[in-house]
Amino acid sequence: MNFIESIKMAFASLMINKMRSFLTMLGIIIGISAVITITTIGNSIQKTLSNTFNTLGGATLELYLTVKDDYEGEWSEEEEEDMITLEMVDELLAQHPNELYMSVTQNCGKASIPKNDTVDLQVNMLAITDSQFKLPTVRKQIVKGRAISKADCEQCKHGCLVSDVFVEQYFKPNEDPIGKTLTFTMETGENYHFTIIGVMEYTELEKNQLGMNQIRNLDEIETHIYVPYHTMLKLSGKDPGEQTMSWVDIGWTNDCDVETAKKYCHEYFDEKYANNDQWEVEIFDPAEQMGMINTVLNVITIAISIIAAISLIVGGVGVMNIMLVSILERTREIGVRKAMGALNTDIRRQFVIEAIIICLIGGLIGVAIGITNGFVISAIAKAIMNSVASQYAEYITLTVQPSLTAIFVSLGFSMLTGLAFGYYPAERAAKMNPIDALRYE
Amino acid sequence: MSNSPVIHMESVTKKYYIGEPNELQILFDIALDINEGEFVSIVGASGSGKSTLMNIIGLLDRPTDGSYALSGNDTKSLDDIQLSRIRNKEIGFVFQNFNLIPKINAVRNVELPLLYAGMPQKKRTERAMELLELVGMGDRYTHDPSQLSGGQKQRVAIARAMANNPSIILADEPTGALDTKTGRMVMDLFHKLHKEEGKTIVLITHSPELAQETDRMITISDGRIISDAERVPSLIRPDSDSDSDREGADAE
Numbered sequence A: 001m002n003f004i005e006s007i008k009m010a011f012a013s014l015m016i017n018k019m020r021s022f023l024t025m026l027g028i029i030i031g032i033s034a035v036i037t038i039t040t041i042g043n044s045i046q047k048t049l050s051n052t053f054n055t056l057g058g059a060t061l062e063l064y065l066t067v068k069d070d071y072e073g074e075w076s077e078e079e080e081e082d083m084i085t086l087e088m089v090d091e092l093l094a095q096h097p098n099e100l101y102m103s104v105t106q107n108c109g110k111a112s113i114p115k116n117d118t119v120d121l122q123v124n125m126l127a128i129t130d131s132q133f134k135l136p137t138v139r140k141q142i143v144k145g146r147a148i149s150k151a152d153c154e155q156c157k158h159g160c161l162v163s164d165v166f167v168e169q170y171f172k173p174n175e176d177p178i179g180k181t182l183t184f185t186m187e188t189g190e191n192y193h194f195t196i197i198g199v200m201e202y203t204e205l206e207k208n209q210l211g212m213n214q215i216r217n218l219d220e221i222e223t224h225i226y227v228p229y230h231t232m233l234k235l236s237g238k239d240p241g242e243q244t245m246s247w248v249d250i251g252w253t254n255d256c257d258v259e260t261a262k263k264y265c266h267e268y269f270d271e272k273y274a275n276n277d278q279w280e281v282e283i284f285d286p287a288e289q290m291g292m293i294n295t296v297l298n299v300i301t302i303a304i305s306i307i308a309a310i311s312l313i314v315g316g317v318g319v320m321n322i323m324l325v326s327i328l329e330r331t332r333e334i335g336v337r338k339a340m341g342a343l344n345t346d347i348r349r350q351f352v353i354e355a356i357i358i359c360l361i362g363g364l365i366g367v368a369i370g371i372t373n374g375f376v377i378s379a380i381a382k383a384i385m386n387s388v389a390s391q392y393a394e395y396i397t398l399t400v401q402p403s404l405t406a407i408f409v410s411l412g413f414s415m416l417t418g419l420a421f422g423y424y425p426a427e428r429a430a431k432m433n434p435i436d437a438l439r440y441e
Numbered sequence B: 001m002s003n004s005p006v007i008h009m010e011s012v013t014k015k016y017y018i019g020e021p022n023e024l025q026i027l028f029d030i031a032l033d034i035n036e037g038e039f040v041s042i043v044g045a046s047g048s049g050k051s052t053l054m055n056i057i058g059l060l061d062r063p064t065d066g067s068y069a070l071s072g073n074d075t076k077s078l079d080d081i082q083l084s085r086i087r088n089k090e091i092g093f094v095f096q097n098f099n100l101i102p103k104i105n106a107v108r109n110v111e112l113p114l115l116y117a118g119m120p121q122k123k124r125t126e127r128a129m130e131l132l133e134l135v136g137m138g139d140r141y142t143h144d145p146s147q148l149s150g151g152q153k154q155r156v157a158i159a160r161a162m163a164n165n166p167s168i169i170l171a172d173e174p175t176g177a178l179d180t181k182t183g184r185m186v187m188d189l190f191h192k193l194h195k196e197e198g199k200t201i202v203l204i205t206h207s208p209e210l211a212q213e214t215d216r217m218i219t220i221s222d223g224r225i226i227s228d229a230e231r232v233p234s235l236i237r238p239d240s241d242s243d244s245d246r247e248g249a250d251a252e
């Protein structure tokens, strides 16, 4: 008798007593669905966190100055000469032109722009590098014109990026802002001229933060103006090469990955600071923070899953119990089968497969229920978030991600449960003496 | 081959509760030879040990002592697997209480010995239907045992016993649960198998009339063979095969 026949036979005999088969499965269904629900939730939280984290700007390395571990001298503030210079960063980037980029946002203070004779618009000047708008971390979209380019920085051009809100404030409804030159009066009293090269759109959250909903008069809102970083340095009288900073954000492109980026930065700065007694450059990877959260989540998920898996043992005992009853009930059948020439292995296989199939079907139903639970819980979470913290909703993409490993492991585990708890009853059936089985009343 | 008996027993005994104070001996010193193609009936009082002997013949049980050779092979040295194979291929059982497997239909029941012989599904079903046709159950393929009358069940059981075309058919009171007419029909089937296919048939019965129809009648009393008689030729029963066959079919 071959394997497929045994499986068919097992299905047939499970179909005879559907209600009992289902009740037997129930323990397994509950156990597996609990495991899958928990792992789906754990996995989804991880996925959601990491998505959110990337949205909020996690995908850069932060390089900062720190005191060397083995420094024994007197602690002092970092001197100008210890600091990271823009020249160094440019040199580093030049070594890996298609892999690394610098991500800088420097607040240059407030400026005012005369709108008409009576109203001056207040703006915040932000100096950025060309890469800033390429980042997935910046969700602002250029809705008109273009972003600041590498050439804008390198050649210290006077182009600027304004916001949709500013366009509303400053221009007439159908006026094209691109190409218009604005005069910025800085707090220091200097006047700068920048030509608008593009318009970007604020997100809803940013509009909230700007106070769009509270402030009645549109002209009172302080919007952001983006200008090329190098241009701003030049205007403030510094040579880009001499610009120093105590930290810098380095990003990486798709041609590179975080580990390689770290390696490049270490290689470069370890050499640069090899002769510095007190200072060295340290790399902070925000993703590592994520890694820790993930580890904690994993531990919790696994711990709860194990507890849920224990319920599988209870389910398995249920299966064993029913199998023993069923075998007792079918003693005569076993006797007849043996009289007709069934081998012990045939009988054993028949009952083991029955037990495994019960557990496997229970496992499959459990997986289906577990995944469904994941989606239901995510829908509930979404509803709660929308009503409680709607302003953050756009940053948090709830992702339901059932854990494939968990699904395969639990299906495997349920089959194993069937095998473990089905084997003993099946062995008992197989070992029955044919005549005793036939005479069984 | 025909000279040496298919079934050869020497001083076979069967005991239960061996070594306990209530030790019980059922069979005493049984010596029995049955030749190929013989139709033998075993009679005796209830509890005399007929079924016990039959189960030993059919390799469902082992004797406590003595030797039993089937087709010239000593059965003592056979292991479980070999015993199963012989039961499957060489022996067809018909039980007093039918012993069909409930909840599976007539065809599937008849298929059982073929299943364990390793015949593929399609051929199995074909053969099973052929056999059911042969015992006049061609219109009851898909019926469960619970949907069949006693006579119909016994005919399904006979079809099942014949599935692997065994040389020996062992029938333990096959007509015991049937009325005279249905019993007649079942009996006619055995005669047919014996005459047309040359099967060796061992039949246990309580009915002296049925026993009279066989070649040889063995009487057991308290676990011993007390008589073993060839049939008296003058007692050949009237040839009523075809009539009773039709009656049986009508009765359904």
Ligand SMILES: Nc1ncnc2c1ncn2[C@@H]1O[C@H](COP(=O)(O)OP(=O)(O)OP(=O)(O)O)[C@@H](O)[C@H]1O
Residues within 6 Å of the ligand: B016, B024, B026, B044, B045, B046, B047, B048, B049, B050, B051, B052, B053
């Ligand atoms: N497993 C067993 N344990 C103990 N005693 C048994 C066992 N099997 C059979 N017996 C005993 O053996 C004796 C013979 O039983 P058996 O079934 O062979 O009788 P039988 O001649 O077939 O009777 P009947 O005509 O009523 O079927 C009985 O007394 C029975 O109690």
Ligand SMILES: [Mg+2]
Residues within 6 Å of the ligand: B050, B051, B052, B172
């Ligand atoms: Mg009996």
